Amino acid sequence: MRKTIVGVMGAGNLATPTDLDNAYKLGQLIAQNGWILLTGGRKAGVMEATSKGAKIAGGLTVGILPGNNTDNLADDVDIAIVTDLGNARNNINVLSSDVVIACGMGTGTASEVALALKNQKKVILLTENQESKQFFSSLSPENILIANTPEQAIALVKQIILQHSLTTNQ
Amino acid sequence: MRKTIVGVMGAGNLATPTDLDNAYKLGQLIAQNGWILLTGGRKAGVMEATSKGAKIAGGLTVGILPGNNTDNLADDVDIAIVTDLGNARNNINVLSSDVVIACGMGTGTASEVALALKNQKKVILLTENQESKQFFSSLSPENILIANTPEQAIALVKQIILQHSLTTNQ
Amino acid sequence: MRKTIVGVMGAGNLATPTDLDNAYKLGQLIAQNGWILLTGGRKAGVMEATSKGAKIAGGLTVGILPGNNTDNLADDVDIAIVTDLGNARNNINVLSSDVVIACGMGTGTASEVALALKNQKKVILLTENQESKQFFSSLSPENILIANTPEQAIALVKQIILQHSLTTNQ
Amino acid sequence: MRKTIVGVMGAGNLATPTDLDNAYKLGQLIAQNGWILLTGGRKAGVMEATSKGAKIAGGLTVGILPGNNTDNLADDVDIAIVTDLGNARNNINVLSSDVVIACGMGTGTASEVALALKNQKKVILLTENQESKQFFSSLSPENILIANTPEQAIALVKQIILQHSLTTNQ
Numbered sequence: 001m002r003k004t005i006v007g008v009m010g011a012g013n014l015a016t017p018t019d020l021d022n023a024y025k026l027g028q029l030i031a032q033n034g035w036i037l038l039t040g041g042r043k044a045g046v047m048e049a050t051s052k053g054a055k056i057a058g059g060l061t062v063g064i065l066p067g068n069n070t071d072n073l074a075d076d077v078d079i080a081i082v083t084d085l086g087n088a089r090n091n092i093n094v095l096s097s098d099v100v101i102a103c104g105m106g107t108g109t110a111s112e113v114a115l116a117l118k119n120q121k122k123v124i125l126l127t128e129n130q131e132s133k134q135f136f137s138s139l140s141p142e143n144i145l146i147a148n149t150p151e152q153a154i155a156l157v158k159q160i161i162l163q164h165s166l167t168t169n170q
Numbered sequence: 171m172r173k174t175i176v177g178v179m180g181a182g183n184l185a186t187p188t189d190l191d192n193a194y195k196l197g198q199l200i201a202q203n204g205w206i207l208l209t210g211g212r213k214a215g216v217m218e219a220t221s222k223g224a225k226i227a228g229g230l231t232v233g234i235l236p237g238n239n240t241d242n243l244a245d246d247v248d249i250a251i252v253t254d255l256g257n258a259r260n261n262i263n264v265l266s267s268d269v270v271i272a273c274g275m276g277t278g279t280a281s282e283v284a285l286a287l288k289n290q291k292k293v294i295l296l297t298e299n300q301e302s303k304q305f306f307s308s309l310s311p312e313n314i315l316i317a318n319t320p321e322q323a324i325a326l327v328k329q330i331i332l333q334h335s336l337t338t339n340q
Numbered sequence: 341m342r343k344t345i346v347g348v349m350g351a352g353n354l355a356t357p358t359d360l361d362n363a364y365k366l367g368q369l370i371a372q373n374g375w376i377l378l379t380g381g382r383k384a385g386v387m388e389a390t391s392k393g394a395k396i397a398g399g400l401t402v403g404i405l406p407g408n409n410t411d412n413l414a415d416d417v418d419i420a421i422v423t424d425l426g427n428a429r430n431n432i433n434v435l436s437s438d439v440v441i442a443c444g445m446g447t448g449t450a451s452e453v454a455l456a457l458k459n460q461k462k463v464i465l466l467t468e469n470q471e472s473k474q475f476f477s478s479l480s481p482e483n484i485l486i487a488n489t490p491e492q493a494i495a496l497v498k499q500i501i502l503q504h505s506l507t508t509n510q
Numbered sequence: 511m512r513k514t515i516v517g518v519m520g521a522g523n524l525a526t527p528t529d530l531d532n533a534y535k536l537g538q539l540i541a542q543n544g545w546i547l548l549t550g551g552r553k554a555g556v557m558e559a560t561s562k563g564a565k566i567a568g569g570l571t572v573g574i575l576p577g578n579n580t581d582n583l584a585d586d587v588d589i590a591i592v593t594d595l596g597n598a599r600n601n602i603n604v605l606s607s608d609v610v611i612a613c614g615m616g617t618g619t620a621s622e623v624a625l626a627l628k629n630q631k632k633v634i635l636l637t638e639n640q641e642s643k644q645f646f647s648s649l650s651p652e653n654i655l656i657a658n659t660p661e662q663a664i665a666l667v668k669q670i671i672l673q674h675s676l677t678t679n680q
Contacts, residue, residue, distance in 0.1 A: 001586075002589075003589060005589070005590075068605060069605075070512060075511065076511075077512060078511070078512065079515070079546060079572060081574070081602065082606045083606075084425070084426035084428065084601065084605055085425055085428065086424035087261050087289065088259075088261040089258075090261075090285075091255075091257050091258040091260075092591065092593050095578060095594055096591050096592045105309070106309070107285075107287040107288040107309060107310060110280070110284035110309060111281050111284035114284055115277075117277040117280075118257050118277040119578070129308075131308045131309075132309075134304070135302055135304070138301045139275070139276070139280060139301075140277060171416075171418070172410060172419075173418050173419060175419070234421070238459070238596055245341065248342065249342075249343060249345070251421055251432065251436045253432050253435070253436075254595070254596035254598065255595055256594035256595070257594070258594065262422065262424075265409075265424055266422045266423075426601065427628050428599075428602070431595075431597050431598040445649070446649070447627040447628040447650060448624075448628050450620070450624035450645075450649060451621050451624035453624075454617050454620035454621035454624055455597055455621045458618050459597065469648075471644050471648045472645055474644070474645070475642055475645035478639075479615070479616070479642075480617060
């Protein structure tokens, strides 16, 4: 039976120290809740940090790679999906996630938030970038949620999954 | 020899009357400058209006469709590219455009702006949405340009194409 | 209004001299019939030869590139569609073509023939590769047609387009 | 650390009874060897049968879906990757598999074999379709292997993985 997947999206080399701390913590909490972690798979920034956190906590990790091989895969990814789609793979990242968490902000992450909203997915923003919160909240108020800590983000994930489960089981 | 392509991105059914007027005018001006117009191809909103403007002015129009057939193609598209990629086709829209103009704003358009910036493309914003201007300008100040009218947008396109031509011919 | 597109698929560096001659001739004939030529866009083999033939005859050429820029674009392509999809762009090649001609045979071309058949497209095989004719004819007898010369291939394209036009206008 | 993935490709509704028996057995053997099973994910034919075999044997299953949701997911898929790419997702199926097994033959499966060969992947054919064996063996003799039973296919997978492991650890 299909397992619940939580996607953590975030920058590679441009991730801030706060983003990396949050990513690691998110990975741990996702694993502790028994969910699968999905990321963009690369050995850099948020993708690497959150996968590491999930593995330390005994979780299962999926990485959706943009290239055509696994050369740049983060060490802590269990299941590598090799897309060779470049940034078009960002749409797969969000479509495959039951809930999307944006950890930090950048051009790639912004594309993932926008694609998630386009696909009617709930997105949790965990970022110091104020302009992104104002923009995305105004764009799609019903699907954007704001968290200030990894713990708050995970509490929101739980609510969303519970709500979705109630809706689909009616 | 490859022709210059200008992409006009914008909403379908959620486009505002101002967006539609701007889109039509942009299409005319793009055609009058001898450039090819590229859009998301659907028979709706900005895609339809800007293709109509370009054809009235005798231009050539390309539409990059998300579906697997041409059923929803705008009447004024000459060349339909059928991708069957859903919203992942947004990355093709921006990669294939020498310059990207965002005409209006929505979740799909936001994804195209973000993907264009991720790919180091120049993007011209022509929209009443203030939050989007603040966000994208802060995200990528060197690649975001703001226009208040279609004419201003086209003047910026000319500058970008001239600059790019000077750079690559050095 | 949408123009008719004929796709010519074939190998890059592994194309045989016969394939290249056929590709050039196909390009000429496609242009002379007023159709748009669509190829994989690269500056190599069948893609390059058929685009050259079409331009010599005054046609319009589209190239669907696998990479994320136009560095390897064939000189005679007018409209470059930049996909960054690698070989996944092969599906776009066939979906965007009203009729597909396989000129020669190789692993990439075989994938395009198979994807075209999967999408219920008619495919004309113009190749010395006997095993491919036997296999694809057995796989999808109703959608595979065999040509021995470029002229025969073009005659088949005409029949298919006429038939399709009659069906959809009923 | 990345786990080994074996892809089993095959038809949906057009799968033969022999294909379904082979698919189920392949799934069991893949799970018993500790490998992850990857399929096209749909609730039909080979995809469904092989996922069921793997789960019965306690394995982990991944499904790469063509649509934009999980409505048609096979019951025995643990991890659903939602691509919304239509048949372009076939390229992801083969790129993500360390070894590809074609179980049966059809237009979709043929595209996967061809794409795998294009990407220099080893492909094991387990099919009653003689023309496909002749064609693909002639196209890429170094990367096509023929099996007559699921057990033979799995023995070939072991050889390929061992060989690859020796090569990359040198």
